[in-house]
Amino acid sequence: KIMVSGCLGQIGTELVTKLRHDYGAENVLATDIREDTAHALPEGPFVILDARDGKKYAEQVEKFKPDTIYHLAGLLSATAEKNPQLAWDININGTCNALECGRIYHSAVFFPSSIAAFGPGTPHDKTPQDTLQRPNTIYGVTKVASELLAEYYHKKWGVDTRGVRFPGLISYKTLPGGGTTDYAVDIYYQAVQQGRYTSYIARGTYMDMMYIPDAIDGMIQLMEADPSRLIHRCCFNITSMSFEPEQVAAAIRAHIPSFALDYAVDPVRQAIADSWPNSLDDSAARAEWDWNPKYDLESMTADMLKNLRAKLGGQAKF
Numbered sequence: 001k002i003m004v005s006g007c008l009g010q011i012g013t014e015l016v017t018k019l020r021h022d023y024g025a026e027n028v029l030a031t032d033i034r035e036d037t038a039h040a041l042p043e044g045p046f047v048i049l050d051a052r053d054g055k056k057y058a059e060q061v062e063k064f065k066p067d068t069i070y071h072l073a074g075l076l077s078a079t080a081e082k083n084p085q086l087a088w089d090i091n092i093n094g095t096c097n098a099l100e101c102g103r104i105y106h107s108a109v110f111f112p113s114s115i116a117a118f119g120p121g122t123p124h125d126k127t128p129q130d131t132l133q134r135p136n137t138i139y140g141v142t143k144v145a146s147e148l149l150a151e152y153y154h155k156k157w158g159v160d161t162r163g164v165r166f167p168g169l170i171s172y173k174t175l176p177g178g179g180t181t182d183y184a185v186d187i188y189y190q191a192v193q194q195g196r197y198t199s200y201i202a203r204g205t206y207m208d209m210m211y212i213p214d215a216i217d218g219m220i221q222l223m224e225a226d227p228s229r230l231i232h233r234c235c236f237n238i239t240s241m242s243f244e245p246e247q248v249a250a251a252i253r254a255h256i257p258s259f260a261l262d263y264a265v266d267p268v269r270q271a272i273a274d275s276w277p278n279s280l281d282d283s284a285a286r287a288e289w290d291w292n293p294k295y296d297l298e299s300m301t302a303d304m305l306k307n308l309r310a311k312l313g314g315q316a317k318f
């Protein structure tokens with residue numbers, strides 16, 4: 001049995017859909033701070049849960065008795081930078097509650113870290129699995145603190161904690177909520193609706209990215225991996241591609257030749273992007289639990305445009 005917090009987010013909606021398909025809807029408890037008014041999730045148990053409410057979090061875990069908790073509730077980088085105290089409250093206290101539940105009720109806990117867990121002083125190219133982590137964003141600070149907490153709960157109390165450092169995630173079902181990498185999702189929506197896009201991230205800014213089917217499969221693969229093979233726990237570098245805006249534009253032009261890209265750089269999100277790696281070394285994930293993504297920029301672009309044209313119907317002019 002599985003419980004998911006933050007189930008209505010960009011990752012959560014697709015994870016719950018996949019888990020309910022694979023394990024049976026009744027075995028997957030979806031929780032979020034808000035109601036599923038858009039009916040983003042397939043049928044199954046749903047509970048309103050603010051991850052900061054430790055008492056309610058524990059009540060739900062005690063009642064549902066999940067073998068695994070995927071703790072996804074949290075604020076993303078750009079939103080967090082606008083409200084650092086709230087970001088600390090949600091991202092840290094929520095994770096503490098998930099880990100306490102893992103300790104008391106013996107559930108395994110998945111934690112989503114991020115490339116944001118690295119900062120300006122970290123090697124930017126092929127960033128190693130084990131290296132300096134001194135991020136200068138509140139989001140990155142909460143990710144490093146949470147990684148260390150998750151490692152501590154494993155070493156101190158044997159909680160089965162595991163996690164990955166996600167790159168920017170690209171999907172067409174649920175929009176991301178206030179990230180820095182969101183330009184790489186917006187560009188596809190604008191391409192099919194306007195035939196053009198104005199990027200808030202500057203030309204030449206490389207960041208790791210991943211198509212969401214690979215992310216969802218990777219999370220489940222990690223949680224099902226043989227624990228005796230795991231040398232690392234929280235959290236594994238994983239990536240599938242690294243690109244800059246001009247490269248996405250070129251991939252889109254293979255389908256929409258007239259697609260135009262220009263720039264209006266947002267200094268806040270550009271500074272965040274500049275502090276992050278250009279590319280990760282994900283050899284530890286490949287060696288310890290056979291991480292092996294399927295999509296590259298070309299196949300992701302074809303799939304995104306096909307599905308956005310279907311989703312947007314008449315709004316898709318290109």
Ligand code: VAH
Pocket residue numbers: 076077078114115116139166167168169176178179180181182
């Ligand atoms: C963000 N999409 O932009 C998230 C993610 C690596 C990026 O953490 O904040």
